[in-house]
Amino acid sequence: MTELIDIATRVAGWANDGEDVEAFVVHERETEVRAYEGEIESLTAAESQGIGVQVVIDGRQGYAYAGTLDDSALRETLQEARDNAQFTEPDESNGLAVPDGVTPVELDLYDESLASFATDDKIALAIELERATRAADPRISGIESAEYVDILSDAAVANSAGLSAVSRETGCYLSAYSLAEADGETQTGFGFSIGRGPSELDPAVASADAAERATRLLGAVKPPTQRLTVVLDPWVTAQMLGIIGHTLTGDAVQRGRSLFADRLGDSVAMADLVLVDDGTNPDAFTASTVDGEGLATRPISLIKDGVLQGFLHNSYTARRGRTVSTGSAVRGGFKSGSGVGAHALALRPGNQTQAELIAGIDDGLLVQGVAGLHSGVNPVSGDFSAGAEGLRIRNGELAEPVREITIASTIQRLLLDIRAIGSDLEWLPMAAAGVSLVVDDITMSGA
Amino acid sequence: MLDHELINRTLSTALRTGGEFAEVFVEDKRSSSAMLDDGRVEELTSGRDRGAGIRVVVGDTTGFAHTADLSESGLASAADAAAAAARGGGGGVREVAVSPVETPRTNSARIAPEDVAKATKVELLSLADAAARSEDTAITQVSARYGDSRRRILVANSDGLLAEDDQVRTLFSVSCVATGDTGLQTGRESTGRTIGFELFDEADVEEMARTTAARAITKLSARPAPSGAMPVVVGPGGGGVLFHEACGHGLEADLVAKAASVFAGRVGEEVATPLVTLVDDGTMAGEWGHFTIDDEGRPAAHNVLIKDGVLTDYMWDHLRARNEGRPSSGNGRRQSYQHLPMVRMTNTYIENGDDDPADIISSTDSGVYVAQLGGGQVNTATGDFVFGMTEAYLIENGQITEPIREGNLIGNGPEVLNRIDALGNDFAMGHPGTCGKDGQGVPVGDGTPTLRVTSLTIGGTAA
Numbered sequence: 075m076t077e078l079i080d081i082a083t084r085v086a087g088w089a090n091d092g093e094d095v096e097a098f099v100v101h102e103r104e105t106e107v108r109a110y111e112g113e114i115e116s117l118t119a120a121e122s123q124g125i126g127v128q129v130v131i132d133g134r135q136g137y138a139y140a141g142t143l144d145d146s147a148l149r150e151t152l153q154e155a156r157d158n159a160q161f162t163e164p165d166e167s168n169g170l171a172v173p174d175g176v177t178p179v180e181l182d183l184y185d186e187s188l189a190s191f192a193t194d195d196k197i198a199l200a201i202e203l204e205r206a207t208r209a210a211d212p213r214i215s216g217i218e219s220a221e222y223v224d225i226l227s228d229a230a231v232a233n234s235a236g237l238s239a240v241s242r243e244t245g246c247y248l249s250a251y252s253l254a255e256a257d258g259e260t261q262t263g264f265g266f267s268i269g270r271g272p273s274e275l276d277p278a279v280a281s282a283d284a285a286e287r288a289t290r291l292l293g294a295v296k297p298p299t300q301r302l303t304v305v306l307d308p309w310v311t312a313q314m315l316g317i318i319g320h321t322l323t324g325d326a327v328q329r330g331r332s333l334f335a336d337r338l339g340d341s342v343a344m345a346d347l348v349l350v351d352d353g354t355n356p357d358a359f360t361a362s363t364v365d366g367e368g369l370a371t372r373p374i375s376l377i378k379d380g381v382l383q384g385f386l387h388n389s390y391t392a393r394r395g396r397t398v399s400t401g402s403a404v405r406g407g408f409k410s411g412s413g414v415g416a417h418a419l420a421l422r423p424g425n426q427t428q429a430e431l432i433a434g435i436d437d438g439l440l441v442q443g444v445a446g447l448h449s450g451v452n453p454v455s456g457d458f459s460a461g462a463e464g465l466r467i468r469n470g471e472l473a474e475p476v477r478e479i480t481i482a483s484t485i486q487r488l489l490l491d492i493r494a495i496g497s498d499l500e501w502l503p504m505a506a507a508g509v510s511l512v513v514d515d516i517t518m519s520g521a
Numbered sequence: 522m523l524d525h526e527l528i529n530r531t532l533s534t535a536l537r538t539g540g541e542f543a544e545v546f547v548e549d550k551r552s553s554s555a556m557l558d559d560g561r562v563e564e565l566t567s568g569r570d571r572g573a574g575i576r577v578v579v580g581d582t583t584g585f586a587h588t589a590d591l592s593e594s595g596l597a598s599a600a601d602a603a604a605a606a607a608r609g610g611g612g613g614v615r616e617v618a619v620s621p622v623e624t625p626r627t628n629s630a631r632i633a634p635e636d637v638a639k640a641t642k643v644e645l646l647s648l649a650d651a652a653a654r655s656e657d658t659a660i661t662q663v664s665a666r667y668g669d670s671r672r673r674i675l676v677a678n679s680d681g682l683l684a685e686d687d688q689v690r691t692l693f694s695v696s697c698v699a700t701g702d703t704g705l706q707t708g709r710e711s712t713g714r715t716i717g718f719e720l721f722d723e724a725d726v727e728e729m730a731r732t733t734a735a736r737a738i739t740k741l742s743a744r745p746a747p748s749g750a751m752p753v754v755v756g757p758g759g760g761g762v763l764f765h766e767a768c769g770h771g772l773e774a775d776l777v778a779k780a781a782s783v784f785a786g787r788v789g790e791e792v793a794t795p796l797v798t799l800v801d802d803g804t805m806a807g808e809w810g811h812f813t814i815d816d817e818g819r820p821a822a823h824n825v826l827i828k829d830g831v832l833t834d835y836m837w838d839h840l841r842a843r844n845e846g847r848p849s850s851g852n853g854r855r856q857s858y859q860h861l862p863m864v865r866m867t868n869t870y871i872e873n874g875d876d877d878p879a880d881i882i883s884s885t886d887s888g889v890y891v892a893q894l895g896g897g898q899v900n901t902a903t904g905d906f907v908f909g910m911t912e913a914y915l916i917e918n919g920q921i922t923e924p925i926r927e928g929n930l931i932g933n934g935p936e937v938l939n940r941i942d943a944l945g946n947d948f949a950m951g952h953p954g955t956c957g958k959d960g961q962g963v964p965v966g967d968g969t970p971t972l973r974v975t976s977l978t979i980g981g982t983a984a
Contacts, residue, residue, distance in 0.1 A: 110779070116583040117606035122859060123589070139568035142589045147569075158565035161639045165561060193606075218781040218902065219959075253781060253902050260783070262902045296978075299749040329559055330662045330698055330705070409568055449896035449909030450929040450980070454698060454705040459746070459929040459980040461907030478905055480929050480980025482748065519748035519980045 079240050082232035085127060085148055089234035094130040094170045095152065096233040096367070099123075099143065100408050105193070107222045109200040117197070126408035129155040133164030139409045167394040170233040171367035174398065178363040178370040179354040183243035185271030188224055191246075195272070196222050199248060203277040207250045207265070210285030213292065215255035218262065222248055224272075231368040239368035244270050245359065247503065248280045254288035261294070263287025268359060268503050290442070291463055294475035297520040303438040303493070304481060304516045305431055305467065308500050308508025310441050311421070315506040318485060319351065319416035321453045322376050323402070324391030333456040333485060334382060342382045343489035349377040351386060353401070353417030360505045366403035366412035374400045376419075388414040420507040424495040428510040431496055438467035439518055441481060456485040462518075479520045483513075491515050522547050522675040522685065523573075525619060527593060531575065532617040532679050534600040540577035540584075540607055542843075543600075543617070544678040546816060547573045547591065548858040553634065554668040557646035565639060574858040575599045577607040578840065584608070587859045619683040624820045627806055627813050630689035630717030634669035637718045642667050645726050649695050652727035656734035659741065661705075662698035665730070669718070676818035684818035690809070690964060691720040692953060695733045701741035706926075708736030709911060713953025713964070715811040736912055739924050746913065746928030746981025752888035753930065753977040754881055754916060758949035759893050761967025765869045765956065766899040767906045767934030768799060772826050773852075773864040773958075774841040776901050783904040783935050784832060792832045793938035796874050799827035801836055803851055803867035809953035809966040810867035817853035817862050824850045827938075838864045856961035866956060868966035874944025878971035881943045883919040889979055890914045890921050891930065893952075904934035910979075928981040937974050945971030 078099045085097035101123040108115040125148060126139040136158030140147040204220035224246035232238035247268040254261050265283025267276045306314065326332035334342065343349075353362050353371030365371055367389055375383045387395065388403035391414050403412035432440065445461035452458070459482035466473040483491070496510030528545055535543035553567040572589040573596060584606025588599040649665040669691045677683045694711035710733040712724045755763065771782040784792065793799070803821030805811050812821050817839045825833050837845075838853030841864060854865035882890065895909030908930045914921045950968035 110581070113580070114582045116585060116861060118585040118861065119602045119606055120585075120587055120859060122587070135564055137564055137566040139566070141568075141570040141572065151568075154567055158567060158639070161555070161565050161643045162563060163561040165563065216780045218776070218779055251781075253779075260902050262781075262900055330700070333705075410566060411564070445898050445900075445905075446896070446907030446909060446929050446931075449898075450907070450927070452707065452927050454707055455926070456704075457927050459909075459927070461905070461929060461931045461980070478931055478933065478978065480748070480907070480931055480978065482746075482928060482980050517748055517981075519978055521750055521978075 078228055078230035079232065079238060081143060081148065082230040083238055085152055086232040086234045088152055092131065094234055096128045096170055096231065098126045098229065098231045098405065098408055100227065100229040103226045105196055105224050107196050107200040109204040109220045110217065112201060112205065114197055124408040125151055126411065127151050127155040128411050129159050130168045131159045133166050133168050134159045134162045135168045136162060137411050167390055169389065169393065170235040171237055171369050171389040171399060171403065172235050173237050174369060176370040176372060176401070181354065181356050181361055181363050183270060183361060185244045187271045187273065188244040188246055189226060191272045199275060199277060203248050203250055203280055206277050206281035207252050207284050210281050211254065211289050213254045213256050213289050214252050214285055215260070216253040218251035218253060220250045233368070237368045239364040241362055241364055246272060246275060248275050248277055250280050250284040252284040252288045254292055256292045259292060261288050261291040266503065291475045291477055294463065294477035296478045297466065297476045297518065299519045301515055301517050303435050303512065303514050305428065305435070305438060305440045306511040306513065307440065307442045308498055308510055309502065310444050311511045312502045312504055312506040312508035313444060313447055315419045316504060317447065317451050317453065319419045319506065321485070322385050323414045324385045324387040324395050325414045326453065327385050328391060328394055331454050333454060337382050338384070340382055341380045343377050343380045344492040345380045347377055347380050347492060348422035349419065350375055351416045351419050355418050357501050358418030358507065359501060359503055360418050362417060365401045366405035369399055369401040369403065371401045371417055386414055386416060388412055416505050418505055420499065421495055421509050423497050423499040423509050425497050426494060428496050428498055431494055431510055431512050432467055432472065433470040435467045436469055439476070440465045440467055440472060458483065458485060479518050482517045482519065488513055522549060522673060523591065525683070527596065528619055528677045528683070529617050531596045531600050532677065534597050535575055535577045535604050536617070536679060538604040538608055540579050540604060542578040542679055544576050544676065545573055546858055547675040548672065550670060550672040552670040554666060555643050555646055556666050557650055558664040559662070560650060562643050562646055565643065570857060572858045573599060574860070575603045576861060577603045579607045582607055583861065585861050617679050619677045619681055621683045624684060624814050627804060628688060628715050628811055632718035633689060634671055634691065634717060645693065645721065649726045649730040653695060653697050653730035653734040656731050657738050659699045659701055659738055660697050660734045661700040663695065665695045668692040674816065676814065676816065678818065682818045684814045686813045688715060688812055689717050690715050691717060693724060693726055695730045697734045697737040699737035699741050703741055706737050706740035706743065708733045708740065711952050713809045714807045715809060716807050740926065743924040743926045746925040747889070747979055748981045750976045750978045752885050752973060752975055754885055754888060754890045754971065754973045755969065756890065756892040757878070757945065757947045757971050758951040758968055759891055760969040760972060761870055761951040762894050762897060762954060763908060764799060764871055764969065765866060765965065765967045766897050767904065767937055769801065769866045769869045770899055770901045771904060771934060772835045774835040774837045775864045777835050778841060781902045783902065787832050788834065790832055791830050792935060793827055793830040794941050795830040796941055796944045797827055797830050797938055798825065798872040800825050800872060801852070801866050801869045805868045805966070808868045808950060809964050815851045815853045816855045817849065819849045819851040819853060821867065822851040836864050836866065838862055854963045856963055860961050863959065865958065865963050866965050870968035871970065871972065873946050873948045873970050876943050876945050878945040878947050881945055881971055881973050882916060882921060885916050885919060885973060888916045889925070890916050899934065906934060907931045925981065928979060930977055930979055932977045937977070940975040941972055942975050943973040947971055
């Protein structure tokens with residue numbers, strides 16, 4: 075197979091005078107094994123590739139893609155992107171990322187052992203995961219899914235301004251969704267184990283979590299509506315951070331779609347809160363050496379001591395905001411151009427464990443799961459409301475499970491009402507790390 | 522799309538390791554979309570995806586592989602990979618001869634996307650932008666999106682089936698931000714049909730833009746949503762997504778088979794008030810979830826799931842139906858040739874009742890009127906669901922009064938079905954949706970008349 079970088083460079087090199095061209099090329103190999111009742115339910119072996127080309131002519135931008143790297147498709151895709159550019163309106167901020175002198179950090183994101191990991195071993199892991207999840211607790215009544223998935227991904231980006239970069243990474247995970255039943259009531263739970271290579275996967279962890287999450291809500295009640303202090307589980311905090319990260323992008327700010335638009339330099343969070351986006355953190359599963367435009371990723375301070383420090387930028391939002399790119403171009407595959415977003419968000423952890431945080435709360439709620447966060451958060455007004463489940467906290471101890479409730483506040487108030495941050499920082503399969511968070515004065519709606 | 526002899530040879534290769542069933546799914550999809558934001562047409566994107574997915578079934582095991590290479594060798598190596606993945610005990614040569622099944626085409630585009638000039642598509646966006654901004658100076662941001670796709674598929678399998686379809690979809694959406702003393706509020710509106718550019722003969726994008734703008738402006742004066750359990754009246758077309766999430770998913774036979782559905786083992790039982798008849802119907806011409814054949818080659822069908830409150834049937838794909846020795850219900854769908862098909866909904870709706878919608882509201886002392894629900898999700902095993910309300914109002918003394926701000930609505934599917942105490946006669950389809958399941962998105966439609974649920978939990982901030 076031709077090297078991806080050669081393809082990307084070749085296409086970028088076809089730029090006409092007065093034309094900017096960026097080519098993004100990706101090749102992925104993926105295996106997915108699903109196990110059910112001790113057998114393979116399905117085994118998918120997939121290989122896919124594609125190219126996305128962006129052309130800017132006189133400030134007008136066009137994009138085209140193809141799910142193949144055939145020679146003829148490369149030319150056609152460039153021509154189609156060129157043609158598309160004729161029909162958009164000019165924007166002086168459109169253009170390419172230009173080399174900025176920041177050297178990408180060396181990160182080892184490719185585990186060679188995954189490439190040679192035998193299919194039979196993948197099958198064995200999936201079957202063991204399913205078996206262990208069924209056996210984890212007598213109340214486990216079924217398995218919705220138990221799977222092993224791995225992805226080996228190679229990508230290259232090159233532009234006619236001379237920037238080019240490659241990235242290689244591997245990832246694999248085990249994931250189980252289980253059903254638990256008691257007294258005619260059913261609950262579900264998930265568990266996972268994730269790594270860059272197979273040696274990091276542990277079916278025991280994934281199965282135990284899947285069983286624990288499913289069984290802990292059995293017997294849950296719907297509590298009355300009230301305002302109280304909540305502890306957000308790391309899993310929930312990470313999801314909230316993802317949404318906050320979106321509101322801190324140059325794109326959201328410049329388009330009047332961020333509640334933080336005019337708040338640079340303001341105190342927007344509890345006094346010692348520190349929020350950083352750092353794609354170079356090798357502990358993050360979403361770490362990468364370069365961003366979607368080929369610039370080096372770097373640590374970006376977003377909130378320091380509760381004060382809003384800055385926003386995330388790709389080359390477009392940087393030009394538009396008369397600043398520099400923070401290496402925050404992100405791509406969702408080859409079918410669209412780069413957007414702007416966080417790579418790996420994390421709060422600076424505190425020094426108390428979740429149990430210690432809970433011990434200091436008389437009447438509260440440990441929120442272990444949220445649903446409908448995306449539909450329930452308005453990043454413009456900051457209003458949010460999410461379905462939630464978890465355990466009540468009474469006199470510093472965990473009490474009965476509750477479900478079919480919502481928690482609601484605004485992002486603004488949530489950040490200011492944080493009382494404490496836990497010491498239990500953990501990286502999760504998303505562009506954010508989780509950590510326990512104690513937040514005062516949240517509305518819990520129930521019966 | 523592919524030579525029949527080549528299909529036969531590919532299927533034979535796929536069956537070489539003893540497979541009981543093999544299938545070739547070929548897809549050639551072209552899409553284009555244009556985005557306007559911030560007063561400018563910012564981007565026009567177009568693309569093409571073309572390839573084949575091959576699956577082999579042995580016992581309860583499915584092997585699957587896909588390729589973008591539709592040459593004889595490309596198909597053969599994908600067939601080999603799928604066969605190796607399934608690994609039956611048998612082996613040997615099995616000849617396959619497919620024969621075309623002519624399913625009368627029920628979907629047709631009068632004006633194909635490729636026959637419309639890009640400039641014409643893009644112009645719609647500017648019209649919408651201008652119309653929204655002229656509605657009120659409080660409109661500070663407008664974005665609009667045009668999208669079309671033409672998806673040609675061919676399905677052939679070792680039972681001899683060979684079927685093709687040509688699916689054209691066209692979509693338009695507008696969203697507005699209004700700025701006022703109370704901050705920023707948003708409004709959104711969309712239309713999408715399984716037809717071509719003739720969509721815009723019936724859909725007036727300027728009218729849509731004005732409606733969207735008015736929605737955002739209305740919300741500027743909205744009060745915080747109440748919190749707690751209360752009666753909820755859902756407007757026509759606004760609540761279909763609720764039944765899609767809260768009941769539809771639980772009626773998918775793959776989830777039922779794993780007992781991951783609250784409706785497992787309940788066919789013949791009363792699962793809803795007698796007012797409720799729930800239907801999934803892939804044949805509804807032009808609707809967003811419409812097609813001639815599903816992604817397993819079965820004709821779309823009108824499937825009654827709940828009749829007068831009694832559960833009558835689930836939805837089926839080939840594999841689940843085969844296990845039960847019954848025909849598929851035409852609900853086998855997949856996102857693309859890179860995905861395995863599974864049981865999916867098409868257009869899911871509640872049939873009309875007899876009540877006058879005005880009476881439903883006037884007989885509600887206090888509660889919430891939801892004109893539009895946003896996205897949501899459901900836990901099919903428990904039936905618990907959550908939805909965003911994107912347009913909602915208070916009902917006070919039998920009248921719709923003030924708008925309320927966004928919030929979530931939560932409940933439980935089976936409980937909601939048993940709490941519907943009024944059903945209007947004003948059926949309407951809702952907005953085009955993309956249903957996600959196991960990471961695959963497919964276009965779906967939904968609809969309802971006005972209806973009342975005696976109690977749902979509203980998750981607002983007002984105590």
